[in-house]
Amino acid sequence: xxxxxxxLTFPPRQATKPITYHLVKDFDLVPNxxxxxxxxxxxxxxxxxxxxxxxxxxxxxxxxESEGIVVRPxxxxxxxxxxxxxxxxxxxxxxxxGALTLNGAGDExxxxxxxxxxxxxxxVACPRRAITLTF
Amino acid sequence: xxxxxxxxxxxxxxxxxxxxxxxxxxxxxxxxxVKEAARRVDVVTTGTFGPMxxxxxxxxxxxxxxxxxMSRITLNDVEAYGGLAAVDTFLGVTQQSASRGLEYxxxxxxxxxxxxxxxxxxxxSSGTDCYPRTEIDTWVRLEDLNQAYFFNPRNAYQNYxxxxxxxxxxxxxxxxxxxxxxxxxxxxxxxxxxPLLNDPAYRTIGVGSRIFVAGAPGFVAWEGTxxxxxxxxxxxxxxxxxxxxxxxxxxxxxxxxxxxAAASMTGYGVSAFVGIGVPIPxxxxxxxxxxxLTDADISATVFDYGVQRRSRPALGRVTYAxxxxxxxEVQGKKxxxxxxxxxxxxxxxxxxLKRWISExxxxxAEPLKPLPQPGEQGVKPLEIRSEEAI
Numbered sequence: 001x002x003x004x005x006x007x008l009t010f011p012p013r014q015a016t017k018p019i020t021y022h023l024v025k026d027f028d029l030v031p032n033x034x035x036x037x038x039x040x041x042x043x044x045x046x047x048x049x050x051x052x053x054x055x056x057x058x059x060x061x062x063x064x065e066s067e068g069i070v071v072r073p074x075x076x077x078x079x080x081x082x083x084x085x086x087x088x089x090x091x092x093x094x095x096x097x098g099a100l101t102l103n104g105a106g107d108e109x110x111x112x113x114x115x116x117x118x119x120x121x122x123x124v125a126c127p128r129r130a131i132t133l134t135f
Numbered sequence: 136x137x138x139x140x141x142x143x144x145x146x147x148x149x150x151x152x153x154x155x156x157x158x159x160x161x162x163x164x165x166x167x168x169v170k171e172a173a174r175r176v177d178v179v180t181t182g183t184f185g186p187m188x189x190x191x192x193x194x195x196x197x198x199x200x201x202x203x204x205m206s207r208i209t210l211n212d213v214e215a216y217g218g219l220a221a222v223d224t225f226l227g228v229t230q231q232s233a234s235r236g237l238e239y240x241x242x243x244x245x246x247x248x249x250x251x252x253x254x255x256x257x258x259x260s261s262g263t264d265c266y267p268r269t270e271i272d273t274w275v276r277l278e279d280l281n282q283a284y285f286f287n288p289r290n291a292y293q294n295y296x297x298x299x300x301x302x303x304x305x306x307x308x309x310x311x312x313x314x315x316x317x318x319x320x321x322x323x324x325x326x327x328x329x330p331l332l333n334d335p336a337y338r339t340i341g342v343g344s345r346i347f348v349a350g351a352p353g354f355v356a357w358e359g360t361x362x363x364x365x366x367x368x369x370x371x372x373x374x375x376x377x378x379x380x381x382x383x384x385x386x387x388x389x390x391x392x393x394x395x396a397a398a399s400m401t402g403y404g405v406s407a408f409v410g411i412g413v414p415i416p417x418x419x420x421x422x423x424x425x426x427x428l429t430d431a432d433i434s435a436t437v438f439d440y441g442v443q444r445r446s447r448p449a450l451g452r453v454t455y456a457x458x459x460x461x462x463x464e465v466q467g468k469k470x471x472x473x474x475x476x477x478x479x480x481x482x483x484x485x486x487x488l489k490r491w492i493s494e495x496x497x498x499x500a501e502p503l504k505p506l507p508q509p510g511e512q513g514v515k516p517l518e519i520r521s522e523e524a525i
Contacts, residue, residue: 086184086408087477087478088184088185088408088474088476088477089474089477090311090473090474090475091473092473092474093312093319093320093471093472093473093474094311094319094473096314096318098471101461102474106474106478106479107479108479121312124312124401125311125312125401127186127311127398127399127400127401127406127408128398129238129399
């Protein structure tokens with residue numbers, strides 16, 4: 001079953017509507033909230049991983065857009081500033097899902113974006129401030 | 136059949152010395168045996184690149200007109216020591232910016248200086264008859280300074296702890312973020328490439344040794360602070376926990392941002408990655424024995440940072456080969472492990488030092504004075520006592 005990551009931007013007036021409920025109930029989709037920052041009366045942001053059949057997926061997106069939500073494909077990369085990175089490997093120590101690892105020789109950083117859950121633990125842990133999440 | 140320091144230096148000077156990195160030497164020894172490797176190779180280079188908090192620089196700014204006796208000094212809003220002569224100072228890497236906290240500190244100022252950037256110097260004084268100026272606000276670059284040199288009281292730890300956290304909350308430490316209930320482990324050593332692990336009994340490394348410091352040629356100035364030769368050792372005589380340390384000195388003007396990098400450890404503070412490389416002369420088979428050790432032969436002790444005391448409980452011992460695999464076993468649990476010390480940079484340093492010796496004829500210096508040996512001294516704790524109890 002197809003799985004996609006979406007970056008949703010909510011207008012201020014929309015922030016109270018339970019959209020994930022509707023995605024499940026009305027469109028038979030499986031939403032997984034990776035990140036969310038939604039406050040009543042303010043513009044909100046949510047990164048959602050959605051699994052479902054293509055026709056349900058398209059209908060679900062149409063529903064979100066009809067509700068005034070801006071839907072974009074989510075950034076699928078963390079951004080590493082290679083000039084700043086010293087390959088210490090500390091980010092790999094805090095990456096619970098194991099998305100960031102060192103290669104066998106221990107001298108290259110490997111990023112498996114499918115495992116990343118956008119928790120930002122690496123962003124905070126990096127002593128060189130070399131990692132950013134791009135949206 | 137051994138070699139002398141003089142013989143090795145003659146070969147370096149004539150360009151005929153055989154120089155390998157510690158990793159290359161271990162491979163050769165595995166192929167041809169330690170005895171033959173010792174015969175063939177003159178010098179083995181080591182390297183390490185980890186956060187080393189006890190580092191800093193001595194700076195002399197030159198005199199303004201009219202002159203000032205600086206008693207409070209800041210560089211890019213980071214305080215430097217004002218208790219030396221008029222325009223001398225010491226800037227430590229861990230000092231934090233008054234305005235930006237741990238996002239910018241002494242280490243960042245030093246990195247900016249090495250990069251050739253101008254740094255804002257402000258100083259204040261009460262003014263004296265010989266130094267009438269009371270305030271100065273100017274910009275300086277590294278090239279403008281008279282003297283600028285590292286004096287790092289404690290670098291290149293001989294082995295280090297593996298940190299885990301058995302408590303129920305996330306800990307932010309100098310060993311990075313430690314996840315609760317043994318959620319992860321961090322370690323900080325170049326293992327088989329680490330300078331003092333390749334000379335466990337301090338036979339060739341001592342006061343006066345010529346070394347690589349942050350890309351500049353420098354010297355071992357003294358034993359490092361908390362140098363502890365009495366640490367527990369394994370069957371090879373290699374310490375299994377933090378032991379010996381080096382105090383080093385080197386010209387900041389010849390340092391490189393490739394081998395010095397500021398570090399902001401979230402929830403802890405500022406530190407600096409410092410690159411240290413030490414060449415080791417292959418004097419005899421005894422020296423070669425430990426040079427031939429690999430990550431599978433060298434181990435470190437796992438300590439529980441969840442117990443916030445001076446003596447943290449030891450939870451066992453693991454090899455660097457296990458640590459490098461990405462996971463270790465602690466108390467029967469598989470724990471993901473990540474490094475803090477850059478293996479890639481350690482390799483670059485060992486390779487660069489090899490190039491210095493092979494191409495630039497960087498000769499070795501026999502120690503003027505040995506480091507304190509096992510049995511000679513340990514590390515004393517600080518007791519909290521009242522004046523009456525003295």
